[in-house]
Amino acid sequence: MDTLKRDVLSQRVQQVRPSGIRKFFDIINTMPNVISLGVGEPDFVTPEHIRQAGIESIQQGRTRYTSNSGILELREEIAALFQRLYGLTYDPLSQVLVTVGVSEGVDLAMRTIIDPGDEVIAPDPGYVAYEADIIFAGGVPVPVPTYAKYDFAVRAAEIEAAITPRTKMILLGNPNNPTGAVIPREELAAIAKLAIEHDLIVVSDEVYSQLVYGTEHVSIAAMPQMQERTIILDGFSKAYAMTGWRVGYVLAPEHILSAMLKVHQYAIMCAGTAAQEAALQALRHGDADVKRMHDDYARRGRMFVDGLNRIGLACSEPRGAFYAFPYVGNTGMSDEEFAEKLLFEEEVALVPGSSFGNAGKNYVRATYCTAYDKLEEALIRIERFVKKHA
Known part of the structure; x- marks a missing residue:
């Protein structure tokens, strides 16, 4: 069989690094006794009444396409939620x-807004898909470092220093994956001021907005003059333990959303019907479920972070x-060496x-969305590992 005489892969695809999370996830799948703190997926099962709503949708034969934009009742509930929470x-x-x-x-958001060569400022560390999606759209990622002394919350001063004539967008994860950082109100106000002064679009990923502890979550879209230049991203995966249902949503000014819809129509058509009906049930009747899981995460996180600091692995407050x-x-090891040795020697995945x-x-990064007793055991193994390599 003839072989291709050219490199057929696009330069954009070749620029993107394979996910470091997937590498460890693949290894974990071959180790039955591992305690996995590697994947950001709740250990809770989707609440039963939400599951039943999806099942009923299928059983009642509601299996056709929805509107490209999604079920209208679901969109109405999303709009009502943001009116209730933020006055938007x-x-x-x-x-x-x-x-x-x-x-x-x-x-x-990237494919709708970014042209080749446009720069997108995003906090570093940040969710692994941000850089990849910027590159896929032809943009240039501009990482802005965050620091443990500020609990990894991005600061307006660092963003301002990174702005150039090519900057078109600021991309925020608030709360942040992987650090758990929440941007304080005063910093968000300063970031909003920069966006207005430099005429920038802000994309705010707020999928963890209902999982905050001892502080408030503020949506930057609620800042003065910011709704008109903000794209909000949110969804059901984390707060409602619905990762496998794959339902999220976008809120944006009409002229931006209509352009995003154009990309969505050709690429996706619509989100799954049964999943949307389950999400509708979650918004209408899931507040108690969210509170129950939130409070459990808070309890786990307090124990786990205190344990890490006790062991001598300094950990900022998420x-x-x-x-x-x-x-x-x-420890004298790089982060990659630490994670790899810990996995093979103590069967704990980070x-x-x-x-x-x-x-x-x-x-x-260690996720604490797994069972309390497994987190306790993980701390025992991590402490043993650290002492062994001291």
Whole structure:
């Protein structure tokens, strides 16, 4: 058989690094006794009444396409939620779009807004898909470092220093994956001021917005003059334990959302019907479920972060999500070496911090959305490992 005489892969695809999370996930799948703190997936099962809503949709034969934008009742509930939480008014007909998870929302935002060569500022460390989606859209990622002394919350001063004439967008994860950082109100106000002064679009990934601890979550779209230049991304995967249902949503000004819808129509058509009906049930009747899981995460996180600090792995206070981001540089190992040795020697899976950006070097990400007793056992194994290599 003849072989191709040219490199057929696009330069954009070749620029993107394979996910560091997937590498460890593949290894974990071959180790039956491993305690996995590597993948950001709740250990809770989707609440029964939400599951039943999806099952009923199928049993009743509601299996056809929905509107490209999603079920109208779901969009109405999403708009009502943001009115209730932040006083923001969105038209469900023209300013709300249901997506296949928040991941699709990130991709849509990049492909809709970014032209080749446009620069996108994003905090470092940050969610692994951000850099990839910027590159896939032809943009240039501009990572802005965050620091443990500020609990990894991105600061306006660092963003301002990174702005150039090519900057078109600021991309925020708030709360942040992998660090659990929540951006304080005063910093968000300063970032909003920069966006207005430099005429920038802000994309705010708020999928962990209902999982914050001891602080408030503020949506930057609620800042003065910001709704008109903000794309909000949110979804059901984390707060409602619905990762496999793949339902997210976008809220944006009408002229931006209509352009995003154009990409969505050709790439996706619509999110799954049964999944959307389950999401509708979650919004209408799931508040108690969210509170129950939130409080359990808070309890687990407090124990786990205290344990890491006791062991000698300094860990900033995660204010949101369900991630701890301890420093392992004092062990004499790189973050990749630490994670790999810990996995094979003690069967505890973490993710190297460098998977999330250069500022993540010498840190590791550990999820605490697994059972309390497994977290306790993980701490025993990690402490044994650290003492062994001291």
